[in-house]
Amino acid sequence: MKPCGTFWILEIKRAWKRAGRLLFGALLLLFLAGTAGFLFGKLLYGDAVSRRIQIGAVMPEGDAFAKQVLSMITSLDNVKSLCDFHYMEREDAINELEAGNLFAVMEIPEGMVEGIMDGSNIPVRVIFPENSGTESLIFKELTDAGAKTLGAAQAGIYAGDELIRTAGEAVGISEEARREAVSALERDLNEIFLSYSLPREDYFFSQEVTATGEVGLAAYYGISMFVLALLLLAIPAADFLLPWGRAMKQQLSRTGIGPSARCAGRILGLGSLYMAVVGLSWAAYFLWAGRPFPADFGDFGRAAGGMQAGPFAALSDFGGSTFFSAAAALLLFLLFCWTAAAFAVFLFEFAGTLLGGVMLLFLAGIGQHILAGGFLPVIFLPEALRKAAPYMPSAVWMDAGKVFLTGAWDWGVLVRLFFLGVILFGGCRLMEVRNR
Numbered sequence: 001m002k003p004c005g006t007f008w009i010l011e012i013k014r015a016w017k018r019a020g021r022l023l024f025g026a027l028l029l030l031f032l033a034g035t036a037g038f039l040f041g042k043l044l045y046g047d048a049v050s051r052r053i054q055i056g057a058v059m060p061e062g063d064a065f066a067k068q069v070l071s072m073i074t075s076l077d078n079v080k081s082l083c084d085f086h087y088m089e090r091e092d093a094i095n096e097l098e099a100g101n102l103f104a105v106m107e108i109p110e111g112m113v114e115g116i117m118d119g120s121n122i123p124v125r126v127i128f129p130e131n132s133g134t135e136s137l138i139f140k141e142l143t144d145a146g147a148k149t150l151g152a153a154q155a156g157i158y159a160g161d162e163l164i165r166t167a168g169e170a171v172g173i174s175e176e177a178r179r180e181a182v183s184a185l186e187r188d189l190n191e192i193f194l195s196y197s198l199p200r201e202d203y204f205f206s207q208e209v210t211a212t213g214e215v216g217l218a219a220y221y222g223i224s225m226f227v228l229a230l231l232l233l234a235i236p237a238a239d240f241l242l243p244w245g246r247a248m249k250q251q252l253s254r255t256g257i258g259p260s261a262r263c264a265g266r267i268l269g270l271g272s273l274y275m276a277v278v279g280l281s282w283a284a285y286f287l288w289a290g291r292p293f294p295a296d297f298g299d300f301g302r303a304a305g306g307m308q309a310g311p312f313a314a315l316s317d318f319g320g321s322t323f324f325s326a327a328a329a330l331l332l333f334l335l336f337c338w339t340a341a342a343f344a345v346f347l348f349e350f351a352g353t354l355l356g357g358v359m360l361l362f363l364a365g366i367g368q369h370i371l372a373g374g375f376l377p378v379i380f381l382p383e384a385l386r387k388a389a390p391y392m393p394s395a396v397w398m399d400a401g402k403v404f405l406t407g408a409w410d411w412g413v414l415v416r417l418f419f420l421g422v423i424l425f426g427g428c429r430l431m432e433v434r435n436r
Helices: 002-016 019-044 064-074 090-099 112-118 134-171 175-197 217-232 246-254 259-289 297-305 313-319 322-351 354-371 383-391 393-406 411-434
Strands: 053-058 083-087 104-107 125-127
Touching: 002 259, 019 259, 053 090, 090 104, 134 175, 217 259, 217 322, 217 354, 217 393, 259 322, 259 411, 322 354, 322 393, 322 411, 354 383, 354 393, 383 393, 393 411
Parallel strands: 053 083, 053 104
Antiparallel strands: 104 125
């Protein structure tokens, strides 16, 4: 074991001779990754979901009631804030719709108001373009909601009218008295239903929909770009990752340093540099955020993310002391850095050359990062790619980053990191033996 220990120390020293280049590369990559994350965030969440919805309204001639009803509808807050209505002739409206200047055309039938009152319910025809965009879909939701509200009100009024007629006739109430009762009921129900339907914002709940899961947009892309920068950080230290020559491998094997020990040395060397980068980034975040360093690992989430409970607070309660939570945090930190290093070592061993390793690391790193949802969240990827996302290395590393920021400890992340490390180390050893 002594030759292996000495070899590992020498590998760590050899890796640290590239620390200057790696630090410069880290600053450059973080700048580029931060810019990319900002641009993707702007692309994903713009200032507005859609433009104002332009609607053409074709009105029947001489129907004053229909114009009054449409004016009342356009004054509703949730309609007025999204839609602009334009009174047009049918032919002009269809031409504007086909030209893409309108998102829908409403054909108001003659006698629409009378139809609502007598129950004939002449439908309003709404014409959408062939390729409906976001604006057309929003307007469709508004019209569907309005139709359902009107249908519920009509059902209540018709049921009340029928009840008065049948029950009144059964107990001998005169027809005139029944008509007066129906008129009074309709007046009261109209007031009730209008009081519910006019403030239509009461029907909607404020809910923020995010594609980034349990973290915000800035945190999601911050984690994503940091992981990508960490992977590409091996490029400035590429000469350290060059596979050993055959003669050197034979010499090391004679001293008891086999393929596993050689792979472990490379991973420990690059991993120690990654640990320094991650640790310095962690410290820089605390200094930039103006928050004190956590007194113990159970307070980590509160200090880092402003959460009510740190990701290791539950571990501290479970273990009875902060020692257990500190050990779990340290293990997560080490696995995060070592698996990232093992990923780079495996690719260089697989490539076998300096240029091949750099190209493979760049292409494979970015490729799997895209599949993991690092640039566009997984929800926006095609279904086939979405199924593969959880198995990408970047997905595991991003989940580990979320653990530190959300305040929610997840044993599954630790287990996935462990198995990812086992697979990558096995791949490194396989390539080391193959290249012998």
